[in-house]
Amino acid sequence: MALGRKSIPKYVKEKLRSEVGFGCPIKGCGNPYLEYHHFDPPVHIKPHNDPKGMIALCAQHHKKADGGAYTIEQLHALKKDKTHAALVKGNLDWLRKDLLAVVGGNFYYNTLKVITIDGIDLVFFERDEKGYLRLNVNMLSLEPEDRLIIKNSSWENIGSPLDLRSPPQGKELEVRYDNGDSLYLRFIDLVSLAQAIERYETDIFRDIPFPITAVEVNMTVAGTNIELTPSHSRIGGFKTSGSLISNCGSGFLIKNTGVLWRQNPVFKLKKLVLGINKSKPVNINVQ
């Protein structure tokens, strides 16, 4: 970053991501790990954060743009190109054999199925052949629209989000839709119990081994009373926070809500649930 230049405002980044359909607009790319390139004018001529003269590009194509590979006219045309939205997908990496899942303000350790509602697994893990825990997330929605799917730590099927934020370091993923549905996740290395206590203001996880990597997952299903926020989980009449569920087959299991879930074409969900191990679910007591 050039000396003296202000950091790029959030709304500018959001606008630039949206312009290119949340994927790098260079032909055949679609990489969602986006950076922000100043080209009209270039920052060495005049520092600015004017979205009209900026474009979202992946790291590789950002370097090429810095090297002069694309003309100003080409970059202005690429700013209007959303055709790569269909290619947008990513991998979470962060493969670990041990994870602390922090979902909606509760802690899950050695618990593969975190939350299941009406037979749909919202958040769960599968171990791959190398023993790594792979994250799976299905968003619920009252809208008959595509919602992001994370299958074995790879994500795709973003639909038409209001915003999708996938910073190049790969620690975070955030997607928001215009009806209010949202998903946010981030990975964080907890080097010590003390660090975890400071972050979460509890020591309920004191008996699990540290250091450990945490994956935090929060989700809102608009128009329902299902919300998984950093401070609590609210599902139907339950509100819980700060609980530890460890060494269980299943965390939350909610059945027969009577809600007609409409996210994603049904065939996609069927394909997803067929791949899941049928471990016996256990209801937990919630306070």
Ligand SMILES: [Zn+2]
């Ligand atoms: Zn690219």
